[in-house]
Amino acid sequence: MEQLLNFLYENREMVFIIILSVFLGIEVISHVPTVLHTPLMSGANAIHGVVIIGSIIVMGEAHEMLTIVLGFFAVILGTLNVVGGFVVTNRMLEMFKKKK
Amino acid sequence: MPTTLAAFDLLDIILWLSYIIGSVTFIFGLKMLSNPETARRGNLVAAAGMTLAIFTTIFLYRTQEEDGSRQHLHNYVWIFSGIIIGSIVGWYAALKVKMTAMPQMVSLFNGMGGACAAIISIIEYQSHYNPEAWNLTAVTMAGMLIGSVSFAGSMIAFGKLNGNIGDKVFPGQTYINMGLLLITVAVGVYITLTPVQNMMLLGIMAAMCLLYGVLFVLPIGGADMPVVISLLNSFTGVAAACGGFIYHNQIMLTGGILVGSAGTILTILMCRAMNRSLLNVIIGNFGGGAKAAAGAKEKGTVKEISLSDAAVLLSYSKKVMVVPGYGLAVAQAQHTVHELEKILEEKGVEMKYAIHPVAGRMPGHMNVLLAEADVSYDKLLEMEDANNEFPTTDVVIVVGANDVVNPAAKTDPASPIYGMPILDVENAQNVIVMKRSMNPGYAGIENELFYSPKTRMLFGDAKATLQKLVSEVKAN
Structure with missing residues (x-):
């Protein structure tokens, strides 16, 4: 668990990008x-x-x-x-x- | 201080800026693609961003070597020959494919992307394996799993849409698939957690991933392939994002995840448009057998056709027959129908009109109406002549007619219109029915024709729909 948290924190910028991109992807095409x-x-x-x-x-x-x-x-x-x-x-x- | 400045040199900044611009074009591109007005530009915007990102990567990307130095990429000859070969083949294939074969083409290209992601993961494991970084290995395994499933699945989807592969269902398939997936993931976890590089096990896992991809798509009905392709499309997006994670490459990450999430939503929207759930599509294996076995008493389902599909269908036909009815008169669509005729004629498609004696509200109603729109008299066929021509007709368009094409007049003695002679449109290859809604016609009875496997519905006001159809065909 600790290892995983460390891993996520080490890559915090990328995790941030991923999460925001997920919402952006949903938002961008939801009215097609x-x-x-x-x-x-x-x-x-x-x-x-x-x-x-x-x-x-x-x-x-x-x-x-x-x-x-x-x-x-x-x-x-x-x-x-x-x-x-x-x-x-x-x-x-x-x-x-x-x-x- | 110049020494600290050296860490951020101009090339890095330009590369970083180009990735930001690229990501923004992807977002704008997707947004513009969701609106018919801007869709085409949106596609070009995203393509421009992609081109920028590719070339800045080739020329500006530098590796971080172990001795602290930074190296530009090499093997330029290989890179450029790969890009040139891929561009020529891709461009040619995309231009040559018939409009009707578009879905399988998309599936094919999607598979290419999946395979690309899988190969990247394999190379990454082979040449940059680091026993300490199990986390990175996990991401690499995920990229390989998702990429190869997407590749194999897309190839099967391609084969199905192309008519090379049929639906294959065997008992317990769902459980076998699930078991295979679990074992494959377990192998991936094992590779991740054992700190020894094991190329052979990686090969076995790759084979299992491919097999799973094949078995995953094989039982799904051909009619559901667009949904499956959309799903695999979002898989490839996630696989690309895995690559972005490994290389700390922002644009791969944003592009991949955007497609992954947008693709998932799109898949769900597509299911919703068919009134099905995604789970139902994946394990329900509808499409083929189940519907046919439903029997004549069952109403079955009404299938809609989009304007663009209808336009494609018409443009690629030899002979089209229009069956006008009261709906045409109400909508005053006679001029528009004539416009459609002229455009199709220009494309070498023969278009005639099948006039049922009681079409409309008075005998000859349709003839008058069409004559008003300058439709040439010899194109109006009487019922008997029309019935002789239907077997050689590619597409029948029923515009606002209902009872005059209702097969119940022949088959159902209980029907109020039993015995009335009708236009046998079901003898044609395809039937497109334009209607405002599913409400029954003048006689107030259900029409089996609308549930026939040959029939596609195009809902809306006859005139507006025809106008849209005309512009679609023109643009085609």
């Missing part, structure tokens, strides 16, 4: 109309592509071949998530364009 469920899901999907930053860091620090190859795949996968996610969302939303 049904028609936008799918595009919103797709947009959120692109945003969690932020995981690519982790793969860049891993890749950039790597020295062993195995790590480099794995990291390389991670970068490709992360980019797919980001680029594909945003482009697909944009295409979906093109359907909502107003004509007048």
Whole structure:
């Protein structure tokens, strides 16, 4: 228990960010109309592509071949998530364009 | 004093600022995505923030080495080739996919993100293992578990939506799944608490996570896949946040957690729109068999279609038939219907009108109405001709008509309209019914058609709905 509390306190800023972000996430999308469920899901999907930053860091620090190859795949996968996610969302939303 | 200043140098500050800007664009992006007016811009705003964060990380991020020095990232060739390959493939796939196949595409990209998070955790455990920091190992294990479940689950969801994988249910599935999850978590706890690096056990755990992901999605009905994808989407968000925790990276943390919580809420909203609970979706395994077995006497459920889906459906059809009724007349929607016809025609879709003799409140009511809107006479089909054409029709749009398409006239001798000839719209591939509400029509009787598996409802005033549909189709 004490160890856990210490761990949380050591990372207090991050714990703070996590808790506030949870509420922010709930607040930000709670009034979405049904028609936008799918595009919103797709947009959120692109945003969690932020995981690519982790793969860049891993890749950039790597020295062993195995790590480099794995990291390389991670970068490709992360980019797919980001680029594909945003482009697909944009295409979906093109359907909502107003004509007048 | 210059020496203390050196601790905060310009590069760090710029990187930190770019992460703040990135996080803010994510928040604004999500907010704008929840409103049709701003949604498109919101997506672009978030994309810009993401691009900024990616490039500042590549060029400005520096590691803290053991000797106290700080190093820029290396392996730039690998990083950039990865990004270029991923961008080209992702961009191409996203542009080529048909609008109807969008959900599985999202699922695929979501799986990529999950796999990315899982790989990061594996590398982290393999090259930066620290037996003293069991807390970090715990977060690493969580990232791997959630990331791989999301990856495997998304692949199955993709396969189901694409029609490659059917629903597979076997007895005791819920318990087996739960047992597998418990064992997997137990292995993760064991790896965390034993202060020895054990790559083999990590491999076994990764395999178990993947298996769990597969078994988790396999029994869920195909119709519930959008909800499942949304759930897995929030999983990947949490997995990304685990990575952010490990690297003390604020933007990964905010981005991941935002998606994690927004995704969870979105999942719940989606369930609510279907009048189901999330638990019911996950373990109830509806979707396929249960509904079909419900029998003819059961009313079944009414399924709604969104305007955008309806627009997509229409744009990709060859032949569309409109069945106008009194509702069209009340709403004075004849001009709008003609507008829809013109736009679909431009897209190469053939659109005709099936006129039931008693549609509306007087014989010929519909013909007059449509002629007023300059609808060409040869597009108005009499009942017999229309009935011959329905089997080759892709979509029937029923606009404010009810009794003239009620199958009870043929099947239910007790029905007050039994024996009345009707338009056999059920012979078409899809039926979209535009209606103000579920209230029964003029004859005051229930209509089985609305519960048919082919039928989708589009509620609202006929004219307003058609107008929206027209602009959707135009934009499509």
